[in-house]
Amino acid sequence: MKCDVVRDLLPSYADRLTSGESNREIDKHLKTCENCRQYYQEMTGEGPEILPKADVKDAALLAGMRKKRKRALLAAVIVILILAAGGLWTFIGYSVGSSKVLAEDVKLSYGRKEDTAYLEMEPRGGAFEFSSFTEKIQDSSGNIIGTRTRLKAQRFRKGWFVKGSMGWKNEIEGGDYICEWVLEFSDKTLTIRNGKLISEKDTTSLPQD
Template sequence: MKCDVVQDLLPSYADGLTSEESNREIEKHLKTCEKCSKYYREMTGEVPEILPKADVTDAALIVGMRKKRKKVLIAAAFAVIILAAALVWTFTGYSMGSRNVLSSDVKLSYGLKENGAYLELTPKGGELEFNGMTENIEDSSGNIIGTRTYLKALSFRKGLFVKGSMGWENEMAGDAYICEWVLEFSDKTITIRNGELISEENISSSEQN
């Protein structure tokens, strides 16, 4: 059979309307004619059963490889999206600090060590910025009996790679010497004296604003 005759018969062949003799001739032609075989595949949307076994296996293998490749590409796309989101969160958190710094944003460590007192602040998942000043504590006669350091929390910047603690140590000249830190957060003021917590005063909403 010629190609134009076979292509005219293929719709009837696909619907099972051709005779057995015609079927044999059509199938014989499709095995040797790539053009008509391709036309048949496009018309039916599937690999015909009359193709040689090796061709059917190769076609199934190609389909399987395409599906596997698609899954790999989807997984890679998700990984890229997650990584990009993490990087954006990290660097955005570093550059945009919140001025509403709560006492719960930090972990306080304090106490006595050798001849002095110490204070350490460790931010929880971010970086703290403080402003401070130190003044002398005098008795009624004007004698210096200690120091008082005021520390005000200015901002808290969240991020994965901005963690870091800060600490202070003051030497105490005698048992009567006073070493005091006053930490001001948005929600409360904390006073630590000679390595001990002295007071925690809550700040009202109106004062915060």
């Protein structure tokens, strides 16, 4: 069936007035003739009842794209849930915290640079709280020969997004001057003097306050 004949019959075809044999011929022609198929779609605003092979391939392609979008959306939802869970865990861990602070929960850096001793503490996976008290060190004659700062761990707050570090610097006044930090954790007491670790005492067997 030629294009001009099909186009003459399309109005009747659209109104379902053509015979069964004509319908079959028109359907067959619309499957293979893109111009007539487009003419029919513009005339009626719809496509033929039976999609041509090219349209079937396009439909399969669209279905594959929809599956990919669904997988991407699912992955995004999973990431959001993981982040939300991490945020909740951080909030709970930071709000409540633990009064048991172990020495291994903190990364220590200490040393001496010329006449200055330094101490830095960085928590591992959270933030911590310390109480501090500084006292003068005197010799047998009552002369002040240094300072001693006691740092007692109070609370450790865990969390993915929680960060907090502490640092101290003290000037060493003379060759015999003492700059000492005493770090009291739940399991150990560390003494650092003039940038060197001089004592590490296990306190796990001692009663806790």
